[in-house]
Amino acid sequence: MATMNISLPDELKAFVDERVAAQGYSSSSEFLRELICQSRREKAAAFLHQLIAEGMASGPAEPVTAETFAQMRKELRERMMREAG
Numbered sequence: 001m002a003t004m005n006i007s008l009p010d011e012l013k014a015f016v017d018e019r020v021a022a023q024g025y026s027s028s029s030e031f032l033r034e035l036i037c038q039s040r041r042e043k044a045a046a047f048l049h050q051l052i053a054e055g056m057a058s059g060p061a062e063p064v065t066a067e068t069f070a071q072m073r074k075e076l077r078e079r080m081m082r083e084a085g
Contacts, residue, residue, distance in 0.1 A: 006032075 008016065016028050025031040 016031060019025070020028050020031050023031070025034070
């Protein structure tokens with residue numbers, strides 16, 4: 001595990017210490033790791049919401065059937081043959 005040292009103004013250090021004590025963290029490092037993980041989850045959720053919005057804006061869905069997959073396989077085989085030469 002890598003080590004990172006950070007400098008905080010006294011006010012922020014006091015806030016971190018208070019949160020560590022109030023929320024039962026074993027250390028300020030554990031508290032900060034949780035904040036970073038929370039930020040990563042929020043970023044992933046925002047990306048998912050973006051993808052959902054794009055999907056909804058792309059128009060009505062078309063049903064996917066066995067024929068759809070058969071056509072996709074056919075097109076892939078044809079493409080592979082063209083690219084092979």
